[in-house]
Amino acid sequence: MDQEQAQVLFREGAMLVFLDVPQGTEFGIDCQSWRVGPKFKGVKMIPPGVHFVYFSACSKEGEVSPRTGFFYHFKKREVLIKKWDKVTEDMKTTEVTKEEQDRVESNRKELDQYLGAYPYDSYKKWVSLSNHITESLASRLQPQSGKITAVTQLVSEGSTTQSRRERADREMETAPSGTRQDKEVESRLPELTVEPGSRINFSAIPKQKYPEGATPAQVTQYSMDSSHVLKVILDTHYSDNPMGLLGELQFAFICFLIGQNYDGFEQWKKLVHVLCTSDEALALHPNLFGGLIRVLYFQVGEIPEDFFVDIVSSNNFLTATLQIFFSNLEGTDPGSDLRKRGLKFREHLTKKFKWDFMSEPDDEAPVIVE
Known part of the structure; x- marks a missing residue:
């Protein structure tokens, strides 16, 4: 970070004050995590916007507990105060008093030496993974408890x-x-x-794939084409802004990749499947699908290689689903930007992961290029 950027963040950036966190605790924000030292009291110079804060208690023997985290929309120059509960080895959910808030804010200069700087070098990566997550969306999806846990409560x-x-x-x-x-x-x-209030409020995926009163031909069509399911999700939750669905896709991805939450992984798979198998909707929502390509580009690039092989590629889920998506794109207008962008993404995946989406083996799934 250059001096000018540092000065802007120092003036405009937010501050997370996390008091009484034991030494050795794993603490992270967005794409970076650390082991807490004896002087740790939080993070400064946080760029305004939505961020994911997470932590794991650590025993004297070095054993790390399951991860807990929360999304929060930091405003310019905001000071957010959290406290550690030594009994439960977790973050306290009670709000600090106004007197405590005023005392901390009046001592900002004294606190500065105990605050780590936000990892600005990874900020662009965070933005690429979260740019569709708005404050209102994060508030709607986050559990009532305010915490996302790696282990189901x-x-x-x-x-x-x-x-x-x-x-x-x-x-x-x-x-x-x-x-x-x-x-x-x-x-x-x-x-x-x-436990009530601990479940992430993901959008429900309709089980009925076709509209009420559908003809036999429509039942057949929408059993293969998820466009009706997509329409129901958009009409129910994102009627004002269809791009918000990409925010939920990003929210689910962050929950499972950084928050280590399995429900996030399941929702991410479901949404990827619905979007990639929606053929009819391609012409209706070109911006949504153009954004989907960009979101998946950055997500696939961030999945650790061993994790990718063990989970994302299990049963060939992602490659088989993307095969359908690229096939649908080939049926659109040859001159459309969406088609060009999608097929360029296909070339990128083929080059990076050696996936061959052009061949059609007996099971109609893409194969690995030897």
Whole structure:
């Protein structure tokens, strides 16, 4: 960062003050993370906009706990104060008092030496992964608890041994004989449900792929073409701004790649599938699909190679889905910018990952170029 940029961020940048964080805790913001030192009290010079803050407690033996994080839209010169709870080894959810806020803001100069500078070298990468995430979108998608956790938060429903036994008896009446022993074991366990307020508020993906009253021909068409499903999602959540769906795609990607949240990975896969298999919608939303190509370009480039092979390429999900997308693009106007951009993206993927989207093997999935 040059001196001029540093001065602008020092004047206009936001500040995250994170008090009482134990030494050795893993702390990160956006694309950069560190192990906290003894003098750590937060981060300064944060560019205004949406950011993802995350942390993991660390034991004396060096074992790191599952990651927890939150999205936050920092405003110019804003000072956000968070506190560490030593008992739960987590961030406190209670807001600081006005007196505490005023005291911290009045001591900004004294705090400066305890604050790490925002990792500006990776800021462009962060923007490329989050540019469609607005303050209102982050607020809608973020769990009610305000925290995104790598491990699903479960709670036990109120039950007794007798109530569990009665439930098991009802289930065993209809269970095949071979599974009754399993039901007997389950009857001794409490019922676990996702803790209220901890679930990310992703958009629901409609299970019915075709419109009500569809003709047989339409049922066949929309069973292969996800355009109707896409229309329902856009009409329900993004009627004013279809590009907001790309923000949710980015939100889900960040949740799983940086937040290590599996639900984010599942939502990302679902949205990628819906968008890439929507043929009819290509002509209706060229800007949306042009933006999709740009979003996927940066996302694919950030997935670690080992992670990519183990998860994203499992069952050839991404390559098979993109194969459909590129095939649909070839059926559009040969002179359209969308088609040109899409096929250029195909060339990039083929060159970088050696994927061949042109061949059609027996299972109709792309193959790796030897």
